[in-house]
Amino acid sequence: MKKGILAKVTLALIFAYLFFPIVATILFSVATRWSTTILPEGYTLSYYQQLFASSEFMHALLRTVYASFATIILSILLIVPSLYLAIVYYPRLEKLFEILSILPFAMPGVILAIGMIQMYSRGPLRIANTPWILIGSYFVLILPFMYQAIKNSFRTINVKTLTEAALMLGCGKLETFIKVIFPNVLRGVISAALISVSVLFGEFVLANLLVGDNYETIQIYLYKLQKVDGHLANALVAAYFLVILFMSLLLIWLAFRTRKHKTIV
Amino acid sequence: MSHVQILDVEKSFQGRQVLKRINLQVEKGEFVTLLGPSGCGKTTLLRIIAGLERSDGGKVFVGGKEIIEGLKKKAQNIGMVFQSYALFPNLTAYENIAFGLKINKISPPQIRQQVEEIMAILSIAGKEKNYPHQMSGGQQQRVALARALVTKPDLLLLDEPLSAVDAKVRESARSLIRDIQQKMGITTIFVTHDQLEALVMSDRIVILDSGEIMQQGKPEEIYNKPANRFVANFIGSYNFLPGSLLGLPNKNVEVCIRPEHIKLVKLDSLAQEEDASAHQLQGTLTNLYILGNTIRAEVSVQGKTLLVDRLNGFQASNFVLQEEVRLLLKKDALNTLGITS
Amino acid sequence: MQTNLSTNKVTHWGKELRRGGVLWIPFIPLLVFALAFEILPMGYIIYSSVHTSKGFGLEAYAQIINSKYYLISLRNSLLVSIAVGIIGLLIGTIGALALRSLSDAWREKLLTLVNMTSNFSGVPLAFAYIVLLGVNGLVTVLAKEKLGLDLYGAGFNLFSWTGIVLVYIYFTVPLAFMLMYPAVYAIKQDIIEAAQIMGASRAYFWRRVGLPILLPAMLGSFTLLFANALGAYATAYALTSSNNSLVSITIANLVTGDIFPDPTLASALAVVMACFLSLSIAINARLKKSSGGMGL
Numbered sequence: 001m002k003k004g005i006l007a008k009v010t011l012a013l014i015f016a017y018l019f020f021p022i023v024a025t026i027l028f029s030v031a032t033r034w035s036t037t038i039l040p041e042g043y044t045l046s047y048y049q050q051l052f053a054s055s056e057f058m059h060a061l062l063r064t065v066y067a068s069f070a071t072i073i074l075s076i077l078l079i080v081p082s083l084y085l086a087i088v089y090y091p092r093l094e095k096l097f098e099i100l101s102i103l104p105f106a107m108p109g110v111i112l113a114i115g116m117i118q119m120y121s122r123g124p125l126r127i128a129n130t131p132w133i134l135i136g137s138y139f140v141l142i143l144p145f146m147y148q149a150i151k152n153s154f155r156t157i158n159v160k161t162l163t164e165a166a167l168m169l170g171c172g173k174l175e176t177f178i179k180v181i182f183p184n185v186l187r188g189v190i191s192a193a194l195i196s197v198s199v200l201f202g203e204f205v206l207a208n209l210l211v212g213d214n215y216e217t218i219q220i221y222l223y224k225l226q227k228v229d230g231h232l233a234n235a236l237v238a239a240y241f242l243v244i245l246f247m248s249l250l251l252i253w254l255a256f257r258t259r260k261h262k263t264i265v
Numbered sequence: 266m267s268h269v270q271i272l273d274v275e276k277s278f279q280g281r282q283v284l285k286r287i288n289l290q291v292e293k294g295e296f297v298t299l300l301g302p303s304g305c306g307k308t309t310l311l312r313i314i315a316g317l318e319r320s321d322g323g324k325v326f327v328g329g330k331e332i333i334e335g336l337k338k339k340a341q342n343i344g345m346v347f348q349s350y351a352l353f354p355n356l357t358a359y360e361n362i363a364f365g366l367k368i369n370k371i372s373p374p375q376i377r378q379q380v381e382e383i384m385a386i387l388s389i390a391g392k393e394k395n396y397p398h399q400m401s402g403g404q405q406q407r408v409a410l411a412r413a414l415v416t417k418p419d420l421l422l423l424d425e426p427l428s429a430v431d432a433k434v435r436e437s438a439r440s441l442i443r444d445i446q447q448k449m450g451i452t453t454i455f456v457t458h459d460q461l462e463a464l465v466m467s468d469r470i471v472i473l474d475s476g477e478i479m480q481q482g483k484p485e486e487i488y489n490k491p492a493n494r495f496v497a498n499f500i501g502s503y504n505f506l507p508g509s510l511l512g513l514p515n516k517n518v519e520v521c522i523r524p525e526h527i528k529l530v531k532l533d534s535l536a537q538e539e540d541a542s543a544h545q546l547q548g549t550l551t552n553l554y555i556l557g558n559t560i561r562a563e564v565s566v567q568g569k570t571l572l573v574d575r576l577n578g579f580q581a582s583n584f585v586l587q588e589e590v591r592l593l594l595k596k597d598a599l600n601t602l603g604i605t606s
Numbered sequence: 607m608q609t610n611l612s613t614n615k616v617t618h619w620g621k622e623l624r625r626g627g628v629l630w631i632p633f634i635p636l637l638v639f640a641l642a643f644e645i646l647p648m649g650y651i652i653y654s655s656v657h658t659s660k661g662f663g664l665e666a667y668a669q670i671i672n673s674k675y676y677l678i679s680l681r682n683s684l685l686v687s688i689a690v691g692i693i694g695l696l697i698g699t700i701g702a703l704a705l706r707s708l709s710d711a712w713r714e715k716l717l718t719l720v721n722m723t724s725n726f727s728g729v730p731l732a733f734a735y736i737v738l739l740g741v742n743g744l745v746t747v748l749a750k751e752k753l754g755l756d757l758y759g760a761g762f763n764l765f766s767w768t769g770i771v772l773v774y775i776y777f778t779v780p781l782a783f784m785l786m787y788p789a790v791y792a793i794k795q796d797i798i799e800a801a802q803i804m805g806a807s808r809a810y811f812w813r814r815v816g817l818p819i820l821l822p823a824m825l826g827s828f829t830l831l832f833a834n835a836l837g838a839y840a841t842a843y844a845l846t847s848s849n850n851s852l853v854s855i856t857i858a859n860l861v862t863g864d865i866f867p868d869p870t871l872a873s874a875l876a877v878v879m880a881c882f883l884s885l886s887i888a889i890n891a892r893l894k895k896s897s898g899g900m901g902l
């Protein structure tokens with residue numbers, strides 16, 4: 001078929017466009033010398049060794065991990081119970097979630113950051129330049145993703161009927177939530193968390209404007225490293241992308257498991 | 266020459282044969298139904314006739330012209346109604362119906378007149394400006410039908426057009442399609458897996474199983490004289506018996522009989538009912554229940570359960586469960602299906 | 607009878623549930639966080655934009671309108687976002703359309719790959735492009751050595767507008783792909799075949815049916831791509847840190863910059879930008895409503 005071939009060529013071009021920078025970055029990160037040849041002249045893992053041996057890198061990584069995980073756990077604790085209650089007991093409050101999750105679209109990182117800097121640089125709550133302000137802003141940043149993913153998992157298990165059934169069987173309200181509802185949405189919550197991790201690991205704006213050097217995250221470290229040592233920075237970009245790749249595979253695997261699970265039931 | 270000729274058509278998907286050397290002729294103005302279980306290849310065959318699918322072997326002719334997949338369909342003038350209706354969601358009912366006429370470069374006043382005419386016939390006049398999502402399932406189905414009919418096709422192909430509407434609408438749509446088909450005299454190939462639909466609507470029924478034609482014939486032929494066990498099973502609750510049970514000369518033969526052709530009588534009524542035109546069997550009445558206007562009895566004869574239908578009003582109260590009863594099987598209603606292995 | 611009884615019981619329980627008692631308590635911490643980090647900062651920007659050293663007034667907005675510099679940065683941002691939105695949308699739509707020719711299994715695999723590349727943005731992306739297309743980038747050097755093509759000599763510069771647009775398109779394409787895929791997928795094979803049977807050519811089908819179905823989704827997707835590009839900061843910052851000609855960078859520099867900090871002006875610019883973003887989000891929501899969820 002002529003049309004099929006045209007479509008495949010188009011797809012191949014688009015994918016080449018999308019993957020060329022990624023593949024080149026990864027190749028460059030293991031290249032000894034690569035300037036005037038099509039492929040690197042030799043291969044080495046020394047940049048990764050240097051990178052992982054650097055304590056600065058390790059600290060930046062750990063800071064990002066702390067801030068991200070703190071934010072994600074906080075978000076789960078804040079969103080899951082109240083969204084559940086909104087769906088089951090207070091349907092009108094669902095609107096509130098919708099508004100809260102659409103607002104970040106109108107205030108991207110830059111706007112959010114300058115609002116927060118001005119608010120928290122003075123007054124009673126001086127948390128500018130501390131990790132706390134970063135966690136607060138990260139909470140807003142991932143709110144839309146968290147809300148969507150968690151809402152979808154509540155929807156797929158038909159949470160209202162499930163609750164009513166559990167209550168009818170004599171389960172307490174808290175017990176219903178902990179023993180019946182939460183295990184059923186755990187998978188959805190985990191995938192929401194994974195999406196958030198990849199968003200937060202790639203986050204630069206808020207960190208740069210809100211905390212900067214006071215809490216150097218991995219992206220800020222990368223930004224600085226790029227000016228000092230191109231090859232090391234490149235290894236970091238490649239490593240970052242490999243982590244993202246791993247995370248996407250994890251997400252696919254989760255989604256796949258859910259689907260298999262569903263067909264069995 | 267027949268209007269539609271299907272000659273040795275074969276088709277495989279991923280090495281699995283879906284159609285096995287199908288041969289079928291459809292006469293001008295005939296209403297032929299392809300009937301068979303899900304996955305037997307009905308849609309595939311219809312799509313090959315429409316030129317939407319390439320066959321691996323064989324030829325299809327419509328009105329003497331060969332159908333070739335991928336070729337421009339303008340000259341063919343085939344109308345088709347899809348199971349999903351396949352209405353264009355961005356066009357109104359009127360625009361949907363006029364779509365084919367516009368392509369054929371009919372003049373606007375003529376388009377208007379023809380669309381309005383067919384909409385009136387199908388009683389969807391007044392829905393001109395509605396988009397598909399603003400219409401009920403039954404109305405959408407009529408629009409799809411109108412779209413297929415408005416170009417006055419030589420051949421109408423219908424792929425389970427009635428499967429997505431409720432029972433009431435389906436019943437009225439059956440007679441509507443049949444009426445229009447006869448009035449316009451359009452050669453029609455209709456696909457369904459509903460045997461009642463096939464029996465009610467068709468001039469001829471073609472029964473397919475796993476890509477093979479099992480039997481074809483008039484509805485009453487198919488109903489009363491199934492050619493094999495598959496057809497008998499598919500067309501409805503036939504009783505199957507080994508020849509030995511009836512003491513037939515050929516003990517290895519299998520026979521079948523419809524439940525309404527068996528008579529259920531008291532054991533002691535034997536004397537009066539002695540009749541050479543029927544086989545007699547003795548069994549235990551195990552169950553009795555109402556099926557609308559008939560009553561169905563289940564009788565166990567030497568470990569085999571036979572179904573017996575009587576019109577409602579028959580004196581069921583004369584019988585008690587577990588009673589020994591006698592069955593009379595009309596000899597001329599017995600179908601011999603062939604030798605069992 | 608049996609089922610009737612149990613459904614009655616369920617609706618009865620449903621009513622009981624409505625009276626939730628103290629179950630609203632978990633909403634308090636959520637609301638506190640949302641107020642503190644989402645709603646109040648937004649409000650504070652609006653407040654700050656009209657709160658000048660001389661009291662309340664719209665001086666900051668007047669300053670924007672009267673200053674060539676700020677208007678140009680605003681115009682640059684809008685132009686870049688529109689251009690990037692349109693080009694990204696076209697590539698994404700064509701890609702999503704081409705995806706239709708593949709089997710289901712392949713389609714899903716490629717979609718996840720696309721989804722993965724959508725994470726590649728910001729500083730890492732800018733850096734990857736510098737490695738490839740910078741003054742001494744791999745592609746730049748290779749093109750010169752092997753093809754005799756001097757990119758920079760021919761006017762290309764990664765650290766200028768061409769570079770910014772190029773890199774922005776890169777992170778827009780995967781998003782456009784993902785946004786357009788559901789709409790493209792809604793054009794099922796059956797309506798194509800229905801048109802084909804009636805004798806329509808492919809071109810006629812796409813003109814009369816295919817494109818009109820896609821158009822609302824394309825417009826809806828465009829608004830999101832536009833908003834995404836307008837709000838972007840990290841990519842441009844990493845590419846051209848000193849170049850202030852995009853509004854997001856101008857805003858940040860006005861607050862954190864050591865040279866002329868002016869929070870009032872920054873807030874006013876942020877409000878203007880938020881208005882453009884809100885407008886595009888509102889258009890998107892409107893389209894989504896009228897097309898029954900196709901706009902996303």
Ligand SMILES: Nc1ncnc2c1ncn2[C@@H]1O[C@H](COP(=O)(O)OP(=O)(O)OP(=O)(O)O)[C@@H](O)[C@H]1O
Pocket residue numbers: 278279283301302303304305306307308309310458
């Ligand atoms: N495009 C395809 N690729 C692979 N297999 C196919 C394809 N189309 C049909 N088949 C297979 O061919 C067989 C016949 O399919 P077909 O659609 O003709 O069945 P059908 O009789 O119309 O069934 P139904 O009543 O369920 O519509 C099925 O087993 C189906 O799985």
Ligand SMILES: [Mg+2]
Pocket residue numbers: 307308309424
């Ligand atoms: Mg079918």
